[in-house]
Amino acid sequence: MKIALAGNPNSGKTTLFNAITGRIERVGNWPGVTIEKKEGPVKKNLAGGKTNIVVVDLPGTYSMSPFTQEEDITRSFIKYEKPDVIINIVDATNLSRSLFFTTQLLELGIPVIVALNKSDLNRKKGTVINVQALSERLKCPVIETIATSGRNNGLKELISTALKIRGTKQEAPFVGKVANSNDKSEIEAVDRQRFEFVKSVVSEVEIKKHDDNRLSRQDAADRIIAHRWLGIPIFAVVMWGVFSISQAYLGPFLADIFVGWIDAFHAWVEGILGEGVSPVLRSILLDGIIGGVGAVVGFLPLIMVLFFLLALLEDCGYMARVAVVMDRFLKKVGLSGKSIIPIIIGTGCAVPGVMATRTIKNDRQRRTTAMLTPFMPCGAKLPVIALFSGVFFNDSPWVGTLMYFVAVALIIAGALIIVRITGERNAKTYFIMELPEYRFPSLKRAAISMLSRGKAFIIRAGTIILLCNVVVNLMQSFDWSLHVVEEGAENTSILASIASPFAVLLIPLGFGAWQLAAAAITGFIAKENVVGTLAVVYSITNFIDTEEFELVGGATNVAGVMGLTSVAALAYLMFNLFTTPCFAAIGAMRAEMENKKWFWGGIAFQLCIGYTVAFITYQFGTLFTTGAFGTAFLPGLAVVIIMMSVIAYFAGKGEQKAAVKATLRA
Amino acid sequence: MGNIIGNIIVAVILVAIVVAAVAKIIVEKKKGAKCIGCPYGKGSEGGYGCCCSLHNDTEVN
Numbered sequence: 211m212k213i214a215l216a217g218n219p220n221s222g223k224t225t226l227f228n229a230i231t232g233r234i235e236r237v238g239n240w241p242g243v244t245i246e247k248k249e250g251p252v253k254k255n256l257a258g259g260k261t262n263i264v265v266v267d268l269p270g271t272y273s274m275s276p277f278t279q280e281e282d283i284t285r286s287f288i289k290y291e292k293p294d295v296i297i298n299i300v301d302a303t304n305l306s307r308s309l310f311f312t313t314q315l316l317e318l319g320i321p322v323i324v325a326l327n328k329s330d331l332n333r334k335k336g337t338v339i340n341v342q343a344l345s346e347r348l349k350c351p352v353i354e355t356i357a358t359s360g361r362n363n364g365l366k367e368l369i370s371t372a373l374k375i376r377g378t379k380q381e382a383p384f385v386g387k388v389a390n391s392n393d394k395s396e397i398e399a400v401d402r403q404r405f406e407f408v409k410s411v412v413s414e415v416e417i418k419k420h421d422d423n424r425l426s427r428q429d430a431a432d433r434i435i436a437h438r439w440l441g442i443p444i445f446a447v448v449m450w451g452v453f454s455i456s457q458a459y460l461g462p463f464l465a466d467i468f469v470g471w472i473d474a475f476h477a478w479v480e481g482i483l484g485e486g487v488s489p490v491l492r493s494i495l496l497d498g499i500i501g502g503v504g505a506v507v508g509f510l511p512l513i514m515v516l517f518f519l520l521a522l523l524e525d526c527g528y529m530a531r532v533a534v535v536m537d538r539f540l541k542k543v544g545l546s547g548k549s550i551i552p553i554i555i556g557t558g559c560a561v562p563g564v565m566a567t568r569t570i571k572n573d574r575q576r577r578t579t580a581m582l583t584p585f586m587p588c589g590a591k592l593p594v595i596a597l598f599s600g601v602f603f604n605d606s607p608w609v610g611t612l613m614y615f616v617a618v619a620l621i622i623a624g625a626l627i628i629v630r631i632t633g634e635r636n637a638k639t640y641f642i643m644e645l646p647e648y649r650f651p652s653l654k655r656a657a658i659s660m661l662s663r664g665k666a667f668i669i670r671a672g673t674i675i676l677l678c679n680v681v682v683n684l685m686q687s688f689d690w691s692l693h694v695v696e697e698g699a700e701n702t703s704i705l706a707s708i709a710s711p712f713a714v715l716l717i718p719l720g721f722g723a724w725q726l727a728a729a730a731i732t733g734f735i736a737k738e739n740v741v742g743t744l745a746v747v748y749s750i751t752n753f754i755d756t757e758e759f760e761l762v763g764g765a766t767n768v769a770g771v772m773g774l775t776s777v778a779a780l781a782y783l784m785f786n787l788f789t790t791p792c793f794a795a796i797g798a799m800r801a802e803m804e805n806k807k808w809f810w811g812g813i814a815f816q817l818c819i820g821y822t823v824a825f826i827t828y829q830f831g832t833l834f835t836t837g838a839f840g841t842a843f844l845p846g847l848a849v850v851i852i853m854m855s856v857i858a859y860f861a862g863k864g865e866q867k868a869a870v871k872a873t874l875r876a
Numbered sequence: 877m878g879n880i881i882g883n884i885i886v887a888v889i890l891v892a893i894v895v896a897a898v899a900k901i902i903v904e905k906k907k908g909a910k911c912i913g914c915p916y917g918k919g920s921e922g923g924y925g926c927c928c929s930l931h932n933d934t935e936v937n
Contacts, residue, residue, distance in 0.1 A: 483886065486879040491886045499893060561911035589914075669913030673897045673904075680894060794911040 211263045212291070213252075213372050216284055216315065217299035218308050219270030220646055222327045224248075225655075226299055226357040227267035229365055230256060247287055256369045263369070266293065272307075274314040275397075288318065295372045296322045302332045302339060302354070303647075305416055309408040310401075312348065317382045321375040322350045325368055329354040331649070336419030344415040349383050351375065358652055383407070428648060432531065436645075441535035448528070449614055452519045453607035457596055461512035462605060468511050472504040476751055490687050490694055497749055498683030499676060505745030505753055506738045507671050509593040510664060516592060517663045520557070521656035527648045529554060534645065536618065543622050544629035545582075546575040547643075553579070553621065556586040557614075558663065560795035563588070567802050578628045580802045581812035582621040584791035585819075587613050589663055590670070590737035591787050597741050597753050601768045602779040609780075613787055620788055620819060628815075631860045633867035667738075674736045682732060682746050705747070718846020719785060719821070720778030720828035730785065736792050748772065777831035778840070781824040789820025818853040825850050 215223045227233070231250030252263040268284040275285075288296065298315050300308040315322050326339065345352040351371050355364035384407045386400045434440055455461070479500060483492055523529055533550040540549050548570050556563025563583040570576040587595060587610075599609035685705035689695050695703045706724045713727035721727075725747040732739035745751065748771050774782065790796065790813055803809045825846050832840035904912050 486882050487886050488883050491883060491890065494890055495886060559911055559914045561914055666913035669900070673900050673912055676897050677894065798910055
């Protein structure tokens with residue numbers, strides 16, 4: 211048996227889907243989170259022990275007439291896959307808007323149940339809906355649900371009703387005239403009749419308590435938080451607060467405890483191994499696996515606190531306001547209004563962020579967004595940020611905050627360049643996003659989001675990071691003749707010989723050591739690898755509490771071991787964050803761009819941006835701090851000029867193309 | 877002799893760890909994971925929404 215969940219955007223479909231199936235699909239307090247259908251079996255306790263009931267979560271839609279790709283997915287599924295029952299999730303706080311779609315679903319001949327979701331919010335607002343009367347008017351069962359609640363949420367009743375009405379016939383309460391799809395006025399007339407019907411139903415069943423104060427409070431808050439200029443410093447302060455808590459206060463406190471356990475485990479294994487075991491095997495196990503993976507996992511508490519806080523921000527409705535603030539800038543540089551959704555999703559992981567670009571119709575805007583979304587600091591980049599802000603900037607929350615703002619600036623600058631290269635400056639799109647009401651964030655939802663991301667972090671550490679660390683350790687332990695490299699002669703290792711040519715290119719950026727080059731290269735496999743590889747190549751098992759550790763090379767701290775100035779460290783961080791993303795994100799870019807020229811151009815563009823940003827940061831940072839440019843300024847400048855000239859050449863060609871188009875249009 | 881046995885045990889443990897990591901990656905890839913571990917980085921499960929060529933939001937030229 212197949213049950214489809216359909217409803218307006220942000221009505222709580224995915225939350226209900228998670229509650230019914232026990233899955234943890236991404237939810238968000240803003241419209242447009244779900245862009246494709248998701249399936250899952252109903253939990254046994256809800257299905258009365260039955261195991262063959264599958265629920266399908268569909269993207270939100272306002273009507274059965276597809277306007278966006280997500281709406282088309284929903285319409286196609288309902289029309290062609292013919293689910294046995296449709297659960298129509300209706301936002302009880304917005305009944306009049308939601309029922310328009312309900313009346314269309316009821317015309318299809320598939321049994322429909324209305325799940326009156328967010329009923330708890332209605333009660334708080336003092337709005338009363340006569341469920342019985344609504345059911346009679348719509349001629350279908352109506353059940354109040356609270357998808358966010360663990361108890362008395364109406365889900366059992368919802369599923370048992372779905373089982374009961376399967377195969378039954380329902381009479382449509384409103385049958386719209388079949389309009390000629392090419393006649394706009396005819397379609398509008400049918401829609402008007404439908405709205406009139408919905409209005410009459412709502413006026414009969416809903417008693418709304420008008421709380422003008424509440425609305426005006428929300429509006430007043432939005433006038434400040436989503437203000438075109440004020441919104442930006444507010445976002446900076448909010449992010450500063452988030453990074454302060456996660457990286458300067460609560461995060462390090464938890465991390466210290468956690469790292470203590472990892473250190474104890476390391477010491478325990480070291481004790482068991484004793485002196486008799488081969489140094490190579492010992493090094494792989496202690497430095498490569500436990501040390502390398504431990505160095506990455508040590509940041510887990512910081513990352514989880516950060517994820518928790520970001521989930522709270524999203525749940526209370528703040529991130530939707532950030533989208534509004536940023537949307538203005540994106541549209542001005544030729545991106546789609548919808549581009550903000552992939553960018554925000556990209557803060558969790560670049561892969562789903564890039565995948566979310568598929569809802570953008572315009573090819574150029576879709577490809578540009580797919581190319582620029584990976585600039586956002588994703589979850590994998592957070593340990594790198596945490597490492598460098600901790601080691602070089604005394605856990606300053608400004609480092610993390612700065613990275614988000616640099617990412618947004620690069621997205622805007624990148625879009626401006628690409629729009630010139632493509633010569634399509636005139637294309638503008640409009641995207642209307644409904645702002646959710648502010649609400650007190652759910653600690654449970656934030657905890658679920660934090661735990662699922664934390665689990666993902668551990669899985670990655672235990673798979674990709676672990677394997678990379680083993681390979682890095684082996685390559686560092688042997689030379690090309692497969693002889694074990696002696697201590698102090700690591701420069702002759704396979705790893706050093708591979709990384710050294712790349713390191714030469716990185717000298718103008720302030721980090722020409724082969725160890726740093728090797729870490730940057732492994733970062734292309736997964737960004738957390740930067741931390742893991744640095745731990746392996748410098749034999750540092752712990753980046754968080756380094757006081758008790760004897761560090762290599764006679765240095766007394768990690769910064770000394772790496773031999774970097776603070777400016778060079780910032781440049782290194784920027785290079786790793788703003789260059790080409792990991793292979794998984796590159797694969798997603800390839801799939802969404804559907805064009806080889808765009809794909810390879812995008813990779814080259816990202817490399818150029820990463821190199822240039824790191825060059826500017828290091829050279830000008832060094833100039834400001836020491837009064838002179840850093841090492842290899844002129845060769846680096848030459849590389850940057852060559853890259854910029856190539857970009858300028860293509861931009862010039864694009865301008866010509868735009869001029870030709872404008873002439874033809876005229 | 878003791879050292880040889882010790883080395884063999886450590887080598888077996890290392891191989892087991894590596895094999896387990898590789899197996900986990902293969903399982904995740906088979907499940908459709910595009911980004912290992914990421915709970916939201918999976919491809920669509922039923923074909924809908926997968927590389928759709930239909931993109932239709934509002935465009936004004």
